[in-house]
Structure formats: C-alpha cells, structure tokens
Amino acid sequence: MNELEKVEHINILFDLYKALLTDKQKNIMEKYYSFNLSLKEISDELNISRAAVLDTIDHATKKLEEFERKLKLNERNQKIVEKVQKTSLNESEKEELINEVLYGI
DSSP, X not given: OOHHHHHHHHHHHHHHHGGGSOHHHHXXXXXXXXXXXXXXXXXXXXXXXXXXXXXXHHHHHHHHHHHHHHHOHHHHHHHHHHHHHTSSOOHHHHHHHHHHHHHOO
C-alpha cells in the first residue's frame, strides 16, 4: 500500500470509527489527515511535543485498524458497493445507493 492509499484508508476508517476515539485523538487525527497539517503545526497549535503528536497518531491509527478487524464496517461497505456496481440499475441509482452506504446521504 503506497502512502496515498494508506492516507485514504485511514481517512475511511476515521470516518467510520471516529466516535470511538478520544477527543484528543479525534482532534489530532483530523488536523493531520483531514487538514493535512504537519506534526510541527499540530504540536505548535496544541502546545505539545511533536513526539506526542506522532504517538497519538500512531496509537489512534492502531485503534482504527483494531476496530475494523473486529467490526468490519469498511469491509462490509466495500462488498455492498461491489454488488451495487454489478446490478442493472442506471448509474444515478447506483451512485445514490453507494452514497447512502458510504456516507449516509
């Protein structure tokens, strides 16, 4: 998995499981993955060390992976998307169903 795929994967897991993280973990993960801030920018903003930021990101990432191993929500969503893609629905109906599964919209 290259770096871009890893970031996309973590963002997907973060969207699914962020409610299960601590407020500190959510805040740092959002700044790092969603807003693309550097470790230094986050550490300066939160007045903590870069090492603390990196430790929080590493720990939260491991938790997200653990949640996926146990709950398999992303795996389930991807299977549903694959099945929807194989249906004879028109493209707009497929897109609507996929958006509902992935984003709840």
